[in-house]
Amino acid sequence: MAATTNSAINGTGEPMSHLINGEKEPAKRQNEADLQLVIQSFRLLVADLCQQFNMGHPGANGCAMCANSGAMGMAAIGVALWKYTMIYHPHQPGWFNRDRFILSNGHACLFQYCNLYLTGYKAMTWEQLTSYHSDRADSLCPGHPEIEIEGIEMTTGPLGQGIANAVGLAMAGKNLAATYNQPGYDVVSSHIYCMVGDACLQEGVGCEAFSYGGHLKLNNLTVIYDNNQVSCDGTVDMVNTEDVNAKMRACGWEVIDVMDGRSDVASIVAALSMSRSPGRTKPLFINVRTVIGVDSNVAGMAIAHGAPLGKDNVVEMKKAYGWDPETHFYIPEKVKKFYADIPSRGDKHVEEWNELLKAYSKAHPDLAAEFKRRMNGELDSSWKDLIPSKFPTDPLPTRKSNSLVINPIVEKFNTFMVGTADLTPSVNLDYKNKVAFNPPDLRTTCGSDGDYTGRYIHFGIREHVMVAIANGLAAYAPGVILPITSSFFMFYLYAAPAVRMGALQHLHIIHVATHDSIGAGEDGPTHQPIELAALYRAMPNMLYIRPGDNEEVAGAWRVAIEAKDKSSIISVSRHTIPQTGVTDRNKVANGAYVIKEVENADVTLVATGAELSFALNISQHLEEEKSIKARCVSFPCQRLFDAQSRDYRRGVLKRGDGVPAVVIEPYAATGWERYADAGLNMRTFGHSLPGAYIYQHFGYTTEKMSEKVVKFLNGWKSREFVYGEFVDLM
Numbered sequence: 001m002a003a004t005t006n007s008a009i010n011g012t013g014e015p016m017s018h019l020i021n022g023e024k025e026p027a028k029r030q031n032e033a034d035l036q037l038v039i040q041s042f043r044l045l046v047a048d049l050c051q052q053f054n055m056g057h058p059g060a061n062g063c064a065m066c067a068n069s070g071a072m073g074m075a076a077i078g079v080a081l082w083k084y085t086m087i088y089h090p091h092q093p094g095w096f097n098r099d100r101f102i103l104s105n106g107h108a109c110l111f112q113y114c115n116l117y118l119t120g121y122k123a124m125t126w127e128q129l130t131s132y133h134s135d136r137a138d139s140l141c142p143g144h145p146e147i148e149i150e151g152i153e154m155t156t157g158p159l160g161q162g163i164a165n166a167v168g169l170a171m172a173g174k175n176l177a178a179t180y181n182q183p184g185y186d187v188v189s190s191h192i193y194c195m196v197g198d199a200c201l202q203e204g205v206g207c208e209a210f211s212y213g214g215h216l217k218l219n220n221l222t223v224i225y226d227n228n229q230v231s232c233d234g235t236v237d238m239v240n241t242e243d244v245n246a247k248m249r250a251c252g253w254e255v256i257d258v259m260d261g262r263s264d265v266a267s268i269v270a271a272l273s274m275s276r277s278p279g280r281t282k283p284l285f286i287n288v289r290t291v292i293g294v295d296s297n298v299a300g301m302a303i304a305h306g307a308p309l310g311k312d313n314v315v316e317m318k319k320a321y322g323w324d325p326e327t328h329f330y331i332p333e334k335v336k337k338f339y340a341d342i343p344s345r346g347d348k349h350v351e352e353w354n355e356l357l358k359a360y361s362k363a364h365p366d367l368a369a370e371f372k373r374r375m376n377g378e379l380d381s382s383w384k385d386l387i388p389s390k391f392p393t394d395p396l397p398t399r400k401s402n403s404l405v406i407n408p409i410v411e412k413f414n415t416f417m418v419g420t421a422d423l424t425p426s427v428n429l430d431y432k433n434k435v436a437f438n439p440p441d442l443r444t445t446c447g448s449d450g451d452y453t454g455r456y457i458h459f460g461i462r463e464h465v466m467v468a469i470a471n472g473l474a475a476y477a478p479g480v481i482l483p484i485t486s487s488f489f490m491f492y493l494y495a496a497p498a499v500r501m502g503a504l505q506h507l508h509i510i511h512v513a514t515h516d517s518i519g520a521g522e523d524g525p526t527h528q529p530i531e532l533a534a535l536y537r538a539m540p541n542m543l544y545i546r547p548g549d550n551e552e553v554a555g556a557w558r559v560a561i562e563a564k565d566k567s568s569i570i571s572v573s574r575h576t577i578p579q580t581g582v583t584d585r586n587k588v589a590n591g592a593y594v595i596k597e598v599e600n601a602d603v604t605l606v607a608t609g610a611e612l613s614f615a616l617n618i619s620q621h622l623e624e625e626k627s628i629k630a631r632c633v634s635f636p637c638q639r640l641f642d643a644q645s646r647d648y649r650r651g652v653l654k655r656g657d658g659v660p661a662v663v664i665e666p667y668a669a670t671g672w673e674r675y676a677d678a679g680l681n682m683r684t685f686g687h688s689l690p691g692a693y694i695y696q697h698f699g700y701t702t703e704k705m706s707e708k709v710v711k712f713l714n715g716w717k718s719r720e721f722v723y724g725e726f727v728d729l730m
Contacts, residue, residue, distance in 0.1 A: 003663040038335050040321045040323070042114060045331065046111075049114075049132050050133075051131070062080045070292075071108050071109075071110040071111035071114065072225055074108065076268055077195070077226070080113070081272065084272070085269060085275070087099045087190070090343055090346055091122060095353075096375055096477060097187070100161045100192050100193070102192070103162060105156075107143075109199070111195075112152065113140075120339065123149065124141060147506075154505065160202075160206030160468075161205060161471075162195075164468030164469055164498070165194075165468060167212060169221075170283070172472065174216075174220060184363065187371065192221045193224065198229065209468070212460065212462060213252075213253075214251035216437075221283040222283070224286040226261075228291055244287065245257070256285070261288035296309050298691055368708070377480065383412070387554050389407070393579050395579065398553050398572035399428050399515075402570070405432075415480070415482050417485070420459065421485075427487070429484065435453060436458055437451075437458075438454060440452065463495040467485055467495040467511070470483035470498075470502065471507055479564065486512040487514075488520075488527060489604060499536070499539070500539060511568065511570070511571065514573070515574040517574075517609065517667075518530075520685075521574070524686065524689055525686040530666075533668075541567065542567050543560065543637055545588070547636050549613075554585040574691070583595060583634060591641025594631065594636065594652055603660055603662060604662070605664060606664065607634065612634055614664050618630065635675070660723075661675065662712060664705065665680070669728060672726070677721070677723065677728050679726065679728060680700070680705050680730050681730060
């Protein structure tokens with residue numbers, strides 16, 4: 001690979017002076033033989049862990065199929081990070097001002113697990129470490145790092161997500177520091193470190209993250225590139241020959257090369273020391289040359305990704321190091337002593353920060369009070385008082401209803417950070433007096449400047465990284481930042497992998513998805529979501545909420561803000577819809593509820609979102625024209641409804657009483673079979689027509705839908721249609 005860099009360490013010059021944890025050049029003073037013993041011990045521990053159950057991947061790089069890779073080749077980097085660079089406390093893993101580490105190439109999970117064990121994280125016991133790839137359901141060593149484990153900041157797996165998460169964490173740190181730090185009182189000073197492999201540089205979301213992180217000048221972010229130039233299929237130059245360093249500089253990063261990442265800990269430490277350089281104004285990218293499967297007989301080969309080294313290979317490695325080949329999982333006393341001071345060092349870090357916070361609280365009591373509330377994840381309950389008790393009765397797009405509900409709340413409470421993928425005029429979330437999150441020295445042509453106190457994020461046309469960054473914002477510390485993302489619903493298909501990762505981690509994030517129906521009109525089928533709701537309704541730990549008018553929008557936001565261990569999507573319309581006058585914000589939390597009840601009903605009409613009024617119109621038409629009694633149910637959220645008692649659910653739908661249910665929604669019917677017997681749903685993609693005509697084009701008029709319902713009821717009575725056989729009526 002061509003490499004034109006800002007700075008280079010070893011091979012081209014002397015290590016630069018540096019200050020790490022209060023000591024100057026500690027790695028240079030450490031006995032070199034002892035350092036190599038630590039590195040050898042680490043590599044052989046990884047090899048034994050992979051070999052014990054005859055699976056696991058001890059090499060290094062970005063194979064998306066790997067359960068573990070990278071640990072052996074990255075051993076020296078781990079020493080440089082956990083021993084000499086990062087500020088943290090292994091016995092207080094949730095300490096607020098800790099440095100945070102993200103393993104974007106998460107298949108290299110043993111790199112992190114072994115370092116957690118060696119540095120003294122209490123949960124990572126020896127029994128837990130050796131449970132890697134075992135049949136223990138309670139293992140703390142899953143195939144990719146998971147957020148629930150002490151010392152793991154975020155779950156990483158799909159490649160590229162981690163670097164985007166790291167950008168989000170760095171943005172959170174910048175915003176908190178700009179909001180609360182005062183001269184002499186840097187109560188927020190943590191640094192974000194992120195390890196990436198070749199694959200993270202190739203994934204689209206990774207490219208978006210590097211571009212945006214450079215634009216934002218996040219000098220509290222350092223990325224370490226585990227550069228071994230090997231992937232699952234072979235060498236990286238089969239698929240990628242770009243000049244990575246030149247690309248990173250073009251994206252606004254400072255670049256440093258480390259030419260020997262195999263064993264030169266001092267040079268890696270020297271490069272990492274630049275992370276906190278006072279004059280640096282850019283994020284730092286450290287390009288470290290490593291060797292996959294180092295010191296094994298598959299070193300530098302793609303095969304190191306897909307299989308354990310093999311018993312004989314591990315034996316030969318131990319012989320080459322001068323170790324007893326019959327001894328397994330051995331950590332010499334010198335290695336244990338090497339890491340022994342880290343907990344006490346953590347005590348000092350925490351004690352110094354606590355003293356700083358105490359002095360800060362005396363000097364700036366009001367700021368400190370708010371800062372402490374946010375550190376505790378507290379949001380003043382008065383936010384509920386800002387939701388209007390009444391709304392205008394005029395028809396309104398629910399995307400504009402959103403602005404009536406959430407914008408005053410966001411304006412008042414610093415907890416919220418709102419972002420959009422270049423759709424500010426469409427999503428209607430630009431609250432009064434908003435400040436853009438941008439570098440304070442940026443002067444834009446359009447005049448939309450900002451600074452790091454800003455809480456309105458212009459993500460540009462980067463939907464995927466928008467959500468992946470939001471995951472990082474939410475994960476900085478529970479409840480400190482509640483991110484809100486926004487875009488057209490269809491574009492959340494671009495963002496789906498990151499939405500899923502947020503839900504998987506129980507992160508509290510709210511996504512606003514506008515233009516959520518065929519009513520998007522002239523934009524055509526490319527922008528009309530037919531199948532997408534089925535994905536998000538099926539996604540565990542995700543609340544997909546589709547409110548039907550102003551009142552239900554109010555209820556949706558109350559649910560989403562209070563759902564602290566879940567992600568939510570509030571799905572809203574582009575086009576104007578009527579205010580039904582029969583909805584209840586308090587019942588949105590039930591998922592579904594009756595909005596029109598009739599005795600001895602012939603049918604239940606179920607509707608949601610922009611088409612809620614259709615059910616009421618059909619009910620009236622059937623009664624007046626056909627003497628058919630139709631009760632109506634609003635169904636904004638399936639998952640909330642599923643959480644209700646059986647009696648409640650039966651009372652809402654009445655299917656157990658022999659009353660058939662027909663759902664009305666111009667989406668794919670998938671999922672509605674659980675709640676209805678028939679559906680007025682879409683079986684094709686949409687069409688490019690003005691919103692006023694598109695519903696008519698697909699048969700969503702009161703008269704045509706009523707005819708379909710009547711035909712179904714006739715078939716129901718004649719037993720042409722029976723319970724359990726969902727009938728598509730469109």
